[in-house]
């Protein structure tokens with residue numbers, strides 16, 4: 001049974017958070033206090049995004065063009081090839097939005113990777129949001145990653161998690177092997193939960209290769 005690799009998108013696959021890039025461009029500083037309230041768990045992802053995206057007046061093609069400029073982690077493509085070579089089932093799990101994930105994966109020739117995200121749709125400059133898996137019993141996010149890990153891991157199979165942010169906390173807690181940086185790493189460290197720190201995907205690839213050399217194929 002090959003493992004499923006769950007991989008966060010913003011700040012993990014991409015070098016920057018795509019929503020932050022869009023909001024900085026279209027909303028000045030007005031989105032920042034809303035984000036701070038979200039980081040303090042005072043508001044949910046749904047409330048945060050509804051308030052922040054109300055500040056954005058742009059068409060889908062404007063936003064898609066801006067999003068397409070956000071660079072990916074320079075090692076991500078090699079990591080994808082490594083996962084395919086090992087027959088790992090790689091999936092992107094995001095509390096962000098499908099339109100920019102699709103666009104960026106297409107741009108980089110990676111559109112065969114399945115992704116799970118919130119949905120954003122445009123009618124001219126009006127933007128409508130919908131949230132995929134709210135799970136108030138677990139977390140304040142719009143796409144609960146714990147539910148995704150539980151839903152998508154094969155029975156008896158291992159779940160590997162790679163992430164950097166607050167919305168990765170419950171997904172990482174449900175996984176067997178975790179690679180973390182940023183706020184996710186601080187959270188796991190404070191709780192004494194085991195994880196492998198990483199800076200870029202090359203570190204994750206090297207660590208998985210090392211584990212396979214030591215223990216045999218990850219099942």
Ligand SMILES: [Mg+2]
Nearest residue numbers: 008010011165
């Ligand atoms: Mg992230």
Ligand SMILES: [Zn+2]
Nearest residue numbers: 138139144170
């Ligand atoms: Zn959750």
